[in-house]
Amino acid sequence: MKIKLTFWKAVFLAIMALGIYSTIIRYSKGLGAVSNMNDQFPWGFWIGFDCLCGVMLAAGAFCIVGAVYLFNVEGLHSVVRPAVLTAFLGYLLFIVGLLFDLGRPWFIWHQLIYMNPHSVMFEVGMCVMTYTTVLFFEFLPIVLERFNLKTPITWIHKFYPVLIVLGILLSTLHQSSLGSLYLIMPSKLHPFWYSPALPFFFFGSAVAVGLAMTIFESTQSSKAFGRQLELSVLVRLGGALLVALWVNALLRFEDFFHRGMLRQIVKPSYEAYFLWLELALSFVIPITMLSFKRIRLSPKGLYLASVICLFGFITNRLNVSLIGFETYVGHHYLPRWTEFSVTLMIIAVGFALFGVAVKYLPIFPKEELVNERPTLPETAVSMGSPILEHAGD
Amino acid sequence: MSKALLYDSTICIGCKQCEQACARQNNLPYDDTIAAEEKESAHKLTAIVTRGDKFMRRLCMHCEHPACASVCPVGAFHKTKEGPVVYDVWKCIGCRYCMAACPFSQPKYEWGSLNPRVRKCIMCPDRVAAGKQTACAEICPTGATKFGDRDDLIREAQDRIRQNPSTYLNRIYGLHEVGGTCVLILAGVKVEGFGYPASEKIGDTPMPEYTGRVMERIPDFIPVWSLVLGGIYWISHRRNEVAAAEALQEARNKDKTNGTVR
Numbered sequence: 001m002k003i004k005l006t007f008w009k010a011v012f013l014a015i016m017a018l019g020i021y022s023t024i025i026r027y028s029k030g031l032g033a034v035s036n037m038n039d040q041f042p043w044g045f046w047i048g049f050d051c052l053c054g055v056m057l058a059a060g061a062f063c064i065v066g067a068v069y070l071f072n073v074e075g076l077h078s079v080v081r082p083a084v085l086t087a088f089l090g091y092l093l094f095i096v097g098l099l100f101d102l103g104r105p106w107f108i109w110h111q112l113i114y115m116n117p118h119s120v121m122f123e124v125g126m127c128v129m130t131y132t133t134v135l136f137f138e139f140l141p142i143v144l145e146r147f148n149l150k151t152p153i154t155w156i157h158k159f160y161p162v163l164i165v166l167g168i169l170l171s172t173l174h175q176s177s178l179g180s181l182y183l184i185m186p187s188k189l190h191p192f193w194y195s196p197a198l199p200f201f202f203f204g205s206a207v208a209v210g211l212a213m214t215i216f217e218s219t220q221s222s223k224a225f226g227r228q229l230e231l232s233v234l235v236r237l238g239g240a241l242l243v244a245l246w247v248n249a250l251l252r253f254e255d256f257f258h259r260g261m262l263r264q265i266v267k268p269s270y271e272a273y274f275l276w277l278e279l280a281l282s283f284v285i286p287i288t289m290l291s292f293k294r295i296r297l298s299p300k301g302l303y304l305a306s307v308i309c310l311f312g313f314i315t316n317r318l319n320v321s322l323i324g325f326e327t328y329v330g331h332h333y334l335p336r337w338t339e340f341s342v343t344l345m346i347i348a349v350g351f352a353l354f355g356v357a358v359k360y361l362p363i364f365p366k367e368e369l370v371n372e373r374p375t376l377p378e379t380a381v382s383m384g385s386p387i388l389e390h391a392g393d
Numbered sequence: 394m395s396k397a398l399l400y401d402s403t404i405c406i407g408c409k410q411c412e413q414a415c416a417r418q419n420n421l422p423y424d425d426t427i428a429a430e431e432k433e434s435a436h437k438l439t440a441i442v443t444r445g446d447k448f449m450r451r452l453c454m455h456c457e458h459p460a461c462a463s464v465c466p467v468g469a470f471h472k473t474k475e476g477p478v479v480y481d482v483w484k485c486i487g488c489r490y491c492m493a494a495c496p497f498s499q500p501k502y503e504w505g506s507l508n509p510r511v512r513k514c515i516m517c518p519d520r521v522a523a524g525k526q527t528a529c530a531e532i533c534p535t536g537a538t539k540f541g542d543r544d545d546l547i548r549e550a551q552d553r554i555r556q557n558p559s560t561y562l563n564r565i566y567g568l569h570e571v572g573g574t575c576v577l578i579l580a581g582v583k584v585e586g587f588g589y590p591a592s593e594k595i596g597d598t599p600m601p602e603y604t605g606r607v608m609e610r611i612p613d614f615i616p617v618w619s620l621v622l623g624g625i626y627w628i629s630h631r632r633n634e635v636a637a638a639e640a641l642q643e644a645r646n647k648d649k650t651n652g653t654v655r
Binding site: 031069071104111116125184 | 434435460463464465466467468469484485486487488489490492493494496498501502503504505506507508509590594595596600601603604605606607608611614615618619622623625626629630632633
């Protein structure tokens with residue numbers, strides 16, 4: 001077997017090398033040596049990005065599974081599997097990220113025996129753990145199908161309604177609870193971001209990001225793996241994204257209005273710049289773009305609007321978790337390069353695993369049929385089932 | 394009856410003997426360099442802050458309703474009935490939510506350690522449980538740090554303010570802040586100048602209530618939301634079943650009519 005060193009493989013290897021170096025520093029010298037966190041900034045980039053953004057970016061599965069299986073929306077089936085795969089990998093990597101950030105990760109199981117039901121963190125932890133298990137069972141049929149094990153698939157299908165309801169219940173709980181984490185810091189978090197409505201914002205943005213992420217990953221994998229893009233699916237997702245963005249934007253406006261913040265947010269200040277950036281990227285630009293039919297019906301336009309909106313909500317989470325504390329603390333926090341490199345490594349591993357899964361598992365089975373059909377001679381099409389087997393190679 | 398510390402900054406002479414006694418009590422190193430550090434850290438659980446000729450002591454406030462205890466996912470912090478808020482290092486997983494949540498930013502972290510602990514003043518719980526004073530109160534040469542029952546100390550603080558209204562600001566910091574604390578501070582100048590958060594900023598509401606308002610809804614939310622989701626699932630799939638059954642029926646009827654025609 002020949003392994004060709006392409007540009008992206010070289011980038012991947014470089015990221016892995018730096019990440020492994022940082023990992024060694026983390027576990028041999030401690031958190032202080034690897035990060036710029038300190039007593040004033042006990043939560044840094046790993047909480048702000050890996051945890052808050054990671055869980056948000058993995059919200060696609062519960063949005064799509066909810067639409068397809070709960071509301072029985074037709075025609076979105078082809079994006080269910082990539083969304084479930086993304087979420088399953090996302091949550092696994094979130095847990096890996098947690099092992100870096102926790103000071104005593106070897107005691108992570110204490111959560112199961114020393115429970116504190118008053119703690120939001122406890123609730124998030126339990127939900128994430130259970131939901132990862134649910135995602136495992138939603139993902140398992142794909143693996144079983146690959147090995148043609150039909151009996152266990154029928155078992156899992158019997159439990160499917162329970163899995164789906166449980167998955168959405170748990171997602172509702174922990175996506176919103178990530179916002180509730182910050183409710184206890186009214187004197188520390190800047191009033192632009194501290195709001196009693198934080199849990200609603202976190203849930204609302206998770207739904208919008210789930211849709212945007214599905215558009216992003218479908219487009220991206222169609223490029224990377226040469227799948228045919230189902231434009232009708234993307235257009236419907238784009239329409240739903242527009243609605244979700246409007247709901248989010250109105251909620252945010254209502255909150256600013258209700259708390260009498262409107263005059264302050266238009267005044268230039270350090271926090272205001274970040275707020276403007278966030279609002280422009282998450283609402284103003286994508287909503288404007290998606291309002292034009294020409295953009296909403298083009299794959300490129302949808303892709304661009306989704307990516308901008310993803311950056312917008314990532315900015316929002318970083319504002320809540322990092323920028324919003326800088327005035328209280330009195331100095332800036334900038335992650336050390338080793339913090340970035342660990343995060344990059346985790347993301348790179350995620351992309352790699354996604355690629356491996358797409359290569360060896362039936363993640364996009366239907367599209368392959370669509371792709372293969374025109375290229376095959378007519379006699380082969382009539383045979384039907386052999387094509388499916390070939391498509392898996 | 395909850396125990397408490399009353400710190401009167403107008404009597405404090407800044408001798409830092411409390412710092413030294415605290416270090417000894419907690420087996421922490423103490424020397425001139427550490428004495429010069431005017432902030433609390435993992436190796437300095439209490440600090441005397443100097444501003445001009447004024448001194449102020451900083452330490453964990455031992456809230457009546459501690460944020461750290463309410464946010465800890467594994468319950469590593471708890472408030473004892475005597476007053477101290479104590480820490481169980483064995484339970485701790487190192488998530489540092491206590492540090493993020495504390496309105497006084499008192500919990501500190503051993504950032505350089507491979508098995509790091511959260512450190513803060515724990516108000517000498519063993520001494521307090523044995524009926525003794527805290528190490529800092531015992532050593533204080535002027536009585537600036539005084540140990541006693543919280544109610545008695547509040548009364549004494551009020552008396553001191555009444556007798557010397559020109560010396561003191563008419564305020565006991567910690568009486569109502571975040572629902573009351575077991576460290577009470579008397580001062581002639583504003584404590585905010587020494588790094589304490591302003592009373593109006595942290596408010597009188599116990600910190601756990603901010604999350605409690607959301608958390609207490611969850612036991613109701615879970616069954617209701619499950620039912621709603623299950624209901625949606627049932628309805629949306631029922632519609633399909635009905636449609637399929639109707640289609641089948643129609644097909645059969647068609648067959649029948651076709652049959653009769655033939």
